[in-house]
Amino acid sequence: MAAPAGNQNAAKKNRMLGDALKRILTQDPEEVRAVAVKLVESAKAGEAWAQALIWDRVDGKLPTSLVGDSESDPINVVQRLERAIVRSNAAD
Numbered sequence: 001m002a003a004p005a006g007n008q009n010a011a012k013k014n015r016m017l018g019d020a021l022k023r024i025l026t027q028d029p030e031e032v033r034a035v036a037v038k039l040v041e042s043a044k045a046g047e048a049w050a051q052a053l054i055w056d057r058v059d060g061k062l063p064t065s066l067v068g069d070s071e072s073d074p075i076n077v078v079q080r081l082e083r084a085i086v087r088s089n090a091a092d
Contacts, residue, residue: 039053039054040054
């Protein structure tokens with residue numbers, strides 16, 4: 001028997017944890033504030049994960065650059081447009 005196509009674990013209908021968190025946080029906005037305060041306190045205490053999370057949420061994530069490594073050159077994107085003339089053989 002073959003496995004079903006695609007991973008359905010992240011489908012919107014299967015996001016139970018996210019749904020539960022949204023329900024709790026929507027019903028009690030003070031919970032959201034308490035989480036935000038704890039996050040800021042953790043960042044101020046030197047927790048790198050908290051600092052990174054705050055930067056990502058406030059300024060947005062930095063784009064990932066495409067570069068080579070020590071063994072290969074940087075990646076070059078080359079775009080080329082070609083035009084082909086196709087003739088109809090209507091006389092055949």
